[in-house]
Amino acid sequence: MHRTHNGYKGPPPVVFLSVNSAMLHQCSSTFNPTLSFLSKAKPQFFLTGEIMVKKQLLCCWGWLIIFNHLLLAALVCSKSHGNPANDLVDIINNNRTAHKLPKLNDSSGLGCIALQYAELCKGNCTSNNTVNCKPSEDDFTEVFAPNCGVELPTFDTITAHIVGCQSKYLEPSLAFEHVLVRDSKALSILRNKSHTEVGVGMVRAHKGPFFWCVLFSSGKTNSTFVLENRGEGIHQKKGCYSGSSIPCSAGQRNDSSLLNNVTIIAFLCAVYLFQQLHFNY
Numbered sequence: 001m002h003r004t005h006n007g008y009k010g011p012p013p014v015v016f017l018s019v020n021s022a023m024l025h026q027c028s029s030t031f032n033p034t035l036s037f038l039s040k041a042k043p044q045f046f047l048t049g050e051i052m053v054k055k056q057l058l059c060c061w062g063w064l065i066i067f068n069h070l071l072l073a074a075l076v077c078s079k080s081h082g083n084p085a086n087d088l089v090d091i092i093n094n095n096r097t098a099h100k101l102p103k104l105n106d107s108s109g110l111g112c113i114a115l116q117y118a119e120l121c122k123g124n125c126t127s128n129n130t131v132n133c134k135p136s137e138d139d140f141t142e143v144f145a146p147n148c149g150v151e152l153p154t155f156d157t158i159t160a161h162i163v164g165c166q167s168k169y170l171e172p173s174l175a176f177e178h179v180l181v182r183d184s185k186a187l188s189i190l191r192n193k194s195h196t197e198v199g200v201g202m203v204r205a206h207k208g209p210f211f212w213c214v215l216f217s218s219g220k221t222n223s224t225f226v227l228e229n230r231g232e233g234i235h236q237k238k239g240c241y242s243g244s245s246i247p248c249s250a251g252q253r254n255d256s257s258l259l260n261n262v263t264i265i266a267f268l269c270a271v272y273l274f275q276q277l278h279f280n281y
Helices: 021-031 033-079 084-098 108-120 137-148 172-180 184-190 256-280
Strands: 158-166 197-204 210-217
Touching (some): 084 108, 084 184, 084 210, 108 137, 108 210, 172 210
């Protein structure tokens, strides 16, 4: 029993308070400001984060598309050069026919020997782009021919040669004009009437100059410098030579570094895109 000052006896009085939602919100804001801030900032925070993620994804997609185009360009570029040694043979024959001289037979065996010649001399390029190298006669029969798979009974006389080098790669027409046929002596060799066959080889020294070699022969067409294995001979790992459909492996402009760099960057961008997608979802 509860006794008051006026003598009332009975249970304690019950007091009813009228509290609306506005008062509760104000109260929660007063006594818990951190929760109030998060409740107000949370939608804006997530909206901003979502926009940032979408921008990052769009940016990455854009870069991925750009690098994809660069990758395709590098692939096309690396496959479009073909075999410049064959192009040089065409230029030589066009020059001869322009002066009413017969075309020379494009001998793959002689071309491979020309490649061996250039390979042997690739460390001897002088400051004026001439080759200071002269292989011995034994090198042709004991080294060059066996390395190419030339059947020795078909080895014939090599009547002349033209060699040259350049610090950078030149297209066949420019190599013909600025490297191989730079004077009247080389031009007279090119237009010699006793030639019946020609072979061109080209190779690059490791991160160094490019070397070209042209060999001429007076042998019988299609019966000299015959390659074993039904004309296939021995596969050459470096450079290229005429009479073959195999493109240059290391004799042209160095597009492989560009291709590798573009491939790596595109791969990294793809990894980043995957991470963003995984984080977002």
